[in-house]
Amino acid sequence: MRVISAKKDQPHEHAFREKTDKQIKKPWREYKLHITVLIISIISMSIGVQKIYLSKTVSIVLMPLLYAMIIGLILYLAKPIKFVGKKQSKMAEGAMLVFIGPLLAKLAVASGQSLYVLAQVGPALILQELGNLGTIFFALPIALLLGFKRESIGMTSSICREPNLGIIIDKYGFKSPEAKGVLAVFVIGTMIGTIYISFLASVCASVLPLHPYAFAMASGIGSASMNAAAISPLVYMYPNMANTLLAFAGFSNLLSFCFGIYASIFLGIPLTEYLYKHLEPIIGRNVPDVLSSISLSSKDTSTTESSEEKSLGDD
């Protein structure tokens, strides 16, 4: 329990709040940002959902949310218009923490409404949380084969969202290889996680012979944007189950928020350590450049910290 209480007292939590408060100062000043977002949203919604058949049975569902995120990212990176710059990016980032609210509230309303259905599937909802440990069996061998050493423990013991960052940094220290690993996957997850899980959900739903309910429950991995991105293709594919699917997804995500850190501390990290001890001597590789490729913590800490704080608003 020491781990948890220590995490709560971490100063960066409040520093982050303070930073968000600063970033959302005078929102009307950045009215051009909001107009840009409005235009992005109208374009994305007009394109609508596109279904691409890879073969007769396998399809990818492209959702408007993907276009919106990619257009937003391109607008910032390619800078075709002057008024989406650093300042606007900061405002957008601060605003994310507030805007996550209506998204969560929407899923929560669906959960409350479907209380009786949720009660019926309670055991499945709770036990599927253990499936989150699957990340260790899938990803640890790959990380070892790619040449990661202790970094792989941070990378694969969890889904590497905000609470997991806190746990790993608290347990191993900010400069440790484990913390480097968790930060690396955190940054990549922020960048591609939302887009990837939406693809994954649509492909899995058309390839794997599992019930949509099972996929809906699986989409609650402890990140609100990934949760929504994973459930959207399912809602589109099974419109008559829409509300139940939303309820399962939202509730499962809430369970992950509440109990994910305990699962990580008491099951995830010990299991990863155990597997690492036994697998590393067999399949571990010595790849010379692998450490420099995740050189996040070799930068000055302030940059790393800010990148960590920055993205907290995503979830």
Next chain:
Amino acid sequence: MPFDPDPKVITFKRVLYWILLLLIFSIITVIANYVGYKHPMGEALIGMFILSGITLVGLLMERLLPYQISNIIYISIIGCILALPFVPTSGFVTYYVSKVDLISIVTVFLAYVGIGIGRDWKDFKRIGWRGVIVTIFVISGTYICSATVAQIVLVLTGAI
């Protein structure tokens, strides 16, 4: 006028900024929702105001109550309670909220996210392809294993 640095203190200005942001977000979402689903704008706007109200209460509770609980949890719990079938607000809340599609909310949200995460791009590139592969396996692992466990338990308990 200096901005109050203590995040525990609620100032009128801070709440005003939240309300304004939520208002902007509601309007954009309702327009996107109309473009995508042709839901009547008035009803959807009431739906967004309900969701924004829940958010505002959650944000206030996080700052005002002495517990170390994130607003994410408060917002989820308030939303759940207001929509419970035996609670009097249920009919009103679920009717108007159903007029706002989840996809509309997420689309607008992710447009902000796309612009907001742009500054992380350099970090992302520095980590390299090995990190990307591991991340893909991390996400796939949790998703597929959770779905498999859920499926097994659903079948065993006779829920499907």
